[in-house]
Structures are given as structure tokens and as C-alpha cells.
Amino acid sequence: MGRSPCCCHDAGVKKGPWTEEEDRTLVGHIERHGGHVSSWRNLPKAAGLNRCGKSCRLRWTNYLRPDIKRGNFTDDEERLIIALHAKLGNKWSTIATHLDGRTDNEIKNYWNTHIRKKLLRMGVDPVTHQRLPPDDVLGLGLGGALLASPGAGARGLPEAILAAAASLGGLNSVLVQAQALQLLLQAVNGGGATAAAGLMGANLVASPATDNNNAMVNNAGSVVPTNFHDQINMTNLLAHASYPPADDYLNTMARFAEHHDVVQQQQQLNASAPAPAATVASFPQEEGVAAAAGRRPVQGFADLLLSEPIEMPGMCSLEDDRFWKDMLAEGNSLPL
DNA sequence: AACTTGGACAACCGCGCACAT
């Protein structure tokens, strides 16, 4: 029931960074007991440590445990973390069970310091795994860079767009790219959305007066889809239009979903054998999270994980200048 | 050289759950 007073509140109990001597004492004690700790609360006294039992447990599980893998996260690990987070949310301990030798604390830290920022740069909300509203990305990003770009006159626009895109190296979502393309085409054609729509032979760009209830108008005057299926349609459309859609994120998530269907794996585990206590305890919560993630209006990449992977031929990364150069060339070569 | 800023990561804190009594 209630929380008992923690020994950490005791006066004289040491806090802060662990010394090598303390590490040796803790490891030595645990090893003498066969790597098993019967009571963390009693451990400090038994081991001769002036530390809180909780602090000892944390130090052991997050740092001293022999099976911990140190060093940088690999690309595969990073993708797996993103895929798992899309499905599970901030269930760091559960996510950690899918990465050999990684602790929940390490994954949590890596998420907060690296992946979170990376996703934001890509125009993906790290919490919902949905694309950020276009205005948040284009308005403050490409659009803002464009507006701030000196000499962005009629002749200078393509260069300005290229420069703006280059300045946003992390841009990496189909939605953003499509909008950038629209912006580019509008600039190059001097025409507008409808001309671009005609060029692309589909409803990628519609009139602001569209009756598409799922669309929204961004600050560039283009209508962009706000629901998942429209985004997928846009993805396929771009693929078929021979533009080089570069949604690494979509592809990555879809691919990992094939190999890491967490809920399915755990249901199998649950059915086959009694799992460790921590895992058993986490099952109902996980299902709840997964279900919640798939529920509208928070419809995002959790759904995507369960869908078919999307074929994206000729994919290249937006981190690569080539994408923007190709796009610019395409735009210039299109009939007006 | 001194100071500031920001990133990375270890460690702490408090809550809730499971289990024992």
C-alpha cells in the first residue's frame, strides 16, 4: 500500500556519484552471493556500504551488472527503440527487454538526448509519432528560412529554397517534402497550387476551397492531408510520380514492424510460459498503451506499424543534397 | 584565461504495485 520511508532520507547516508571503491564493494558483495540480491534494503549494511539500498540497486542494474552493453547505440538499436516507443510509449523498462544489454535508464537518456531531437528535426512529434502540424515545420522551418532568405525574388527562389532546405538538414518526412515540392513548384511556375496539381496528375495539391474535410491549408497556401490514409496516398503518389520520396522514418517503422511486433511477441510469451514477474505485470498496461495509441484522434505511427510496408523505390535521404538538387531539376523540367 | 552555454549521462525522487503480515 503506502510508501514506506526510504532509507535515503536517513541522515549520513551518502549520495551522489559512486567511487570505484564503493563499486568494488557492491560488486564483490553481490558476486559473493551468486549474483543474487535477496533484499536491497539490507544490502548496504551487509556489504558495508553507507548507501541507500535503492541507490545500490540502481547502481547495480544501470551500471555494474556484468551483462550491460556499453558504447554507442547502433542504427538498428535506434530504429528498434523508435518502433517500440511508437507502440509502447514511455515504457522504458519494457522497451529495454527488447534490447540486449541495454538498461531502461540508458534508453530513456538516449531517447531524450538524441532520438527526440532527431524526430523533431524530421518533423515528427516524438510523443505521438505523428507528423507535426505543417505550420510547425514549414512555417518555422522552410517557410521561415525562405522568408528570411535575402534576395528570394523571382530568380532567386529556387536557390533560396535549396538553401533553406539545406539549412534544415533533418527534414525527412514525405509531408514536409511534398510541401517543399509544392512550394518549389509554385515558385518555379509562378502559378500556384492548381498548376502543380495538374502537373502531378492527382489531388496532391488541392484548392483551399476543397471539400476534403481531412485536409488543412498550410501557410504556403497548399492543402495538406491531416489523416494517415491521405499521407499514405501522398507517399504512394510521390513514389509513382517518380519523385524521390525520402521518408526514411515511414520505411523504417514499417520494416521494423514486420520483425518486432511487440504485442504479438508478448502475447505468445504470455501464453507459452510464465514470464518473469516484471514482464507479467507489464502486459495489461502494454495492451492498453498499444490500443490507446491506435485510437483516434491520436492516430499515428502505431497504426502504421501494423500496416503493410510501403514500397518506396529510388529512396534517398533528405540529409543528402542530391534529393533537393534532383527535386529542383524535376521542377525546372516540368512543362508549364 | 575566465566565463557561459549546452549536451550527455549518472543518479535521485516519489509514486504505485505486489506481496506479506
Next chain:
DNA sequence: TATGTGCGCGGTTGTCCAAGT
């Protein structure tokens, strides 16, 4: 059933260090 105990979890803070000014 009520209460106590221990542990695990997720969020937050503290500390170190490198880069920039």
C-alpha cells in the same frame, strides 16, 4: 480488510565536460 514492506518504474535533477564567446 487494513497496514507495512520492498521493489520497479518514469520523471527529474545534478554533475561533468567540451565548445563557444
